[in-house]
Amino acid sequence: MKPAAHFSIVFVTAPNKKAARTLARAALSARLIACANLAPKIESHYWWRGKIESSAEVLLILKTRKTRLATLEQLILALHPYDTPEFLVLPVQAGNPKYLNWLAASCRDGLRPAPARTHPGKAQRPPATAKMLRN
Secondary structure, eight states, rough: OGGGGGGEEEEEESSSHHHHHHHEEEEEEEEOOOOOEEEEEEEEEETTTTTEEEEEEEEEEEEGGGHHHHHHHHHHHHSSSSSSSSEEEEEEEOHHHHHHHHHHHHTTOOOOOOOOOGGGHHOOOOOHHHHHHHO
């Protein structure tokens, strides 16, 4: 098992689902992330060009290895429609060992896309996701 400290969670906001899906698919295709969660309909409030603004956005939550962060950031900045895209990195301190092993295997250099059965959610959803689906 890989120690949790080898992984990061990345937050990126996008203006809509289409842009968010494009960013997620590009990062997945390049094997830079193991998983992307898209949280639609968030409401963002922020300073922009001297004024307080607000807008509806989609939050991408990306799971990756620390070794993939620089390349992931380059990809996001190159494809993102915003002038100043959000790219915030949070460290992972702990996690389910099976999930961390899957994460490590899913975003390694030089791998072809893994078959769908390798995603831990295909056979059995992680507990937090399963709980959300029951609600």
